Amino acid sequence: MPLQEVGICxxxxxRALILLLRSAETDRQKGFRAKGHxxxxxxxxxPPTRKLRMKAARxxxxxxxxxxxxxxxxxxxxxxxxxxxxxxxxxxDLHEYLEGPIFAPAKGRPHPLTGxxxxxxxxxxxxxxxxxxxxxxxxxxxxxxxxxxxxxxxGRCDPCLRGMYNVCQSLGFVGLSGGGGGFSQFVVAxxxxxxxxxxxxxxxxxxxxxxxxxYHAVRLSGVRSADTAIVxxxxxxxxxxxxxxxxxxxxSIIVVEPADxxxxxxxxxxxxxxxxxxxxxxxxAVSELTKGRNADVTFECAGIDAVxxxxxLSTRAGGTCVNVAIWGHEAKVAxxxxxxxxxxxxxxxxxxxxxxxxxxxxxxxxxxxYQFITGRIGLDDIVTSGFDELVDNKExxxxxxxxxx
Numbered sequence: 001m002p003l004q005e006v007g008i009c010x011x012x013x014x015r016a017l018i019l020l021l022r023s024a025e026t027d028r029q030k031g032f033r034a035k036g037h038x039x040x041x042x043x044x045x046x047p048p049t050r051k052l053r054m055k056a057a058r059x060x061x062x063x064x065x066x067x068x069x070x071x072x073x074x075x076x077x078x079x080x081x082x083x084x085x086x087x088x089x090x091x092x093d094l095h096e097y098l099e100g101p102i103f104a105p106a107k108g109r110p111h112p113l114t115g116x117x118x119x120x121x122x123x124x125x126x127x128x129x130x131x132x133x134x135x136x137x138x139x140x141x142x143x144x145x146x147x148x149x150x151x152x153x154x155g156r157c158d159p160c161l162r163g164m165y166n167v168c169q170s171l172g173f174v175g176l177s178g179g180g181g182g183f184s185q186f187v188v189a190x191x192x193x194x195x196x197x198x199x200x201x202x203x204x205x206x207x208x209x210x211x212x213x214x215y216h217a218v219r220l221s222g223v224r225s226a227d228t229a230i231v232x233x234x235x236x237x238x239x240x241x242x243x244x245x246x247x248x249x250x251x252s253i254i255v256v257e258p259a260d261x262x263x264x265x266x267x268x269x270x271x272x273x274x275x276x277x278x279x280x281x282x283x284x285a286v287s288e289l290t291k292g293r294n295a296d297v298t299f300e301c302a303g304i305d306a307v308x309x310x311x312x313l314s315t316r317a318g319g320t321c322v323n324v325a326i327w328g329h330e331a332k333v334a335x336x337x338x339x340x341x342x343x344x345x346x347x348x349x350x351x352x353x354x355x356x357x358x359x360x361x362x363x364x365x366x367x368x369x370y371q372f373i374t375g376r377i378g379l380d381d382i383v384t385s386g387f388d389e390l391v392d393n394k395e396x397x398x399x400x401x402x403x404x405x
Contacts, residue, residue, distance in 0.1 A: 055404070056184035057382050058119040059096055059104055065122070065383055073180055073188040077135040080194050082148060085202040086376075086401045087126035087175075087182030089386050090210070091236060092326070096122065096176070097387045099328075103176045112170045113152050116178025123402070124150040124175035126182025127197065127205025137191050145197040147205040148189050149212075149355050150174035150182070166216075166352040182206075183379060185405040195355045200363055203376075206401055207240075207369040209351075212358040214240040217324045217348035218248060221297045225249040230286065230295040231271070232311045233302035234262040236398050237324055239269045239372065241299050246270025247366035254289060256282060256310070259395045268371050277310070286314045295319065303327045309334065317341040324348050375400035 052072035059065055075081045096104055104118050105111040127147040130140055140146070152172030153165045160168050174189065175181030197205045218241065223229055229250050231238050234257035245253050246269070255271040257263050258278045266274055275285050286294055294316035300308050303325035312333070315321045321343060338345060351358075361367045374397045377385045386400050 054185040055379055056121040056181065057123070057379055057402075057404075059100065059122050060119045062098065062100060065097060065387065066119070067380060067382070068119070070121070070184065072186050075132045075134045075188055078137065079134040079188050079190055080130055080137055080140060080146075081132035081134075081186055081188050082128040082146060082194070083131045083186055084123075084126045084128040084182050084184065084404050086128075086206040086403060087123040088206045088210070088399045088401050089123075089382075089390060090125050092124075092176065093122050094387060094390055095326075095328070098391070103173070105177060111152070111172050111177045113154060113172050114178030120176070120178050121181030121184050122175050123182030123184070123404075124173050125206050125209040125399075126150070126175070126187070127202040127208065128187075129202065130194075131186065134188075134191075140191075140194065140196070145200065145202050145205060146194050147197055147202075147208045147355065147359070148174065148182075148187060149193040149195060149351070150189075150209070151193060152177050152179055164352060166350045183382065183402060183404055195359060197359060198363060200359065203373065203401060204362060204369045207372055207399065208355060208358055208362065210236060210240050210372075210399070211244065211362065211367060211369065212351040212354045213237060213324070213348075214244040215358045215361070216351040216354045217241060217299060217322050218244045219354065220346060220348050221299070221320055221322045223248070223250055223297045225251055227296035228252040228254065228290050228293075230254040230256060230298045230311070230314055231266075232256045232298065232300050232307050233304075233325070234259070234266040234269075235301065235394075236372070238299070238301035239265055239398060241301060241324060242266055242269040242271050243367050243371075244361070247361050252289075254286065254295065256307075261395045265371070265398065282310050283313055290316070297322065299324055301325050305332045309337065312337045312343055312345065315341075315343045317343070320344045320346055322346045322348050372398045373401055374398050377402055379404045 053069050054072045056068055056070045057065055058068050101118055104120055107117050110117050130142050130144045150173050153160055153168035154170045157169040180187045229245050231242050234255050253271050254273045255266040256275045258276055263274045295314055296319050298311040298315045298321045300311045300323045311321050382402055390397050
């Protein structure tokens with residue numbers, strides 16, 4: 001039997017085995033069979049436990065992301081170990097890098113579910129390959145391509161019990177709140193958060209998370225195929241929202257965006273009309289395009305007071321304005337703009353039970369995720385070619401993917 005098959009994987013281990021076998025032969029020659037002392041040949045040899053290590057991009061504070069050597073996570077019962085192949089840099093990651101900790105738990109204020117504080121491993125838009133299955137997981141196979149829905153939730157609060165786990169009272173995210181992150185080689189997650197990609201590649205899989213954000217917002221809006229929808233802001237979330245609106249059959253999609261590069265991307269994503277707020281009166285233009293009705297549904301994807309006001313005023317009487325943006329300040333809303341036309345403002349956060357439908361949209365060809373990939377880099381280049389690139393050239397970039405190993 002080769003030495004590796006009995007747990008001997010070094011010259012030191014081999015020398016120990018030889019000495020052990022010689023000792024056993026000596027015992028036999030002496031007739032040694034004392035009670036409680038079995039032959040050394042039958043003893044199980046336990047090699048020292050090896051602590052596996054991996055590289056991870058960890059957030060320490062504003063402008064401070066470091067590539068650290070960390071311990072590889074261990075698979076637990078009911079969990080799946082995923083080897084991350086691609087992870088996208090999200091706008092939330094960028095806000096942490098520039099101004100954090102925001103969502104990341106600051107020192108002295110550990111997250112209530114993970115118990116962790118900064119430094120934490122970033123990355124929540126990731127996909128990879130199943131490498132290990134925990135006890136009790138029997139419906140996946142090693143080698144399956146999967147995307148991880150990166151939640152940390154309590155499962156006990158009122159929203160969780162109602163299926164609205166995306167607004168859990170102790171909400172956390174893998175890659176923001178502890179529990180590892182996609183900017184590392186391996187992540188271990190509960191089986192419930194693992195979604196098979198089928199024939200889709202893992203680069204496409206890394207786009208499922210932001211597309212699911214858009215799908216959730218579109219689903220909540222109740223938009224119908226004959227409706228007119230307006231997307232305010234053609235940043236990454238505005239672009240994927242436009243793409244999902246087109247994929248579900250919305251017949252008239254208007255995008256409001258000032259940047260020329262992003263306007264061109266919005267057309268590729270599926271916009272039928274582009275309005276530039278720096279050269280066009282949006283209220284007048286929308287009224288003309290909709291024959292005075294205004295839009296059935298609007299989506300605020302910028303997090304700017306003036307944009308929110310414009311979105312509300314562009315929504316028809318009885319229509320819905322969906323806020324998708326995460327705001328960095330307290331929003332100002334003229335409530336009479338809502339009251340006098342009974343406009344509903346709806347908040348949309350992340351996703352809940354939306355990954356399977358989002359994967360189906362991509363697999364069916366109704367959404368082309370490759371249009372959103374504007375860069376691919378290695379983990380060692382994540383700061384200069386990833387975060388700094390997005391800061392310096394935000395209009396040209398949509399999604400930069402990172403390969404962690």
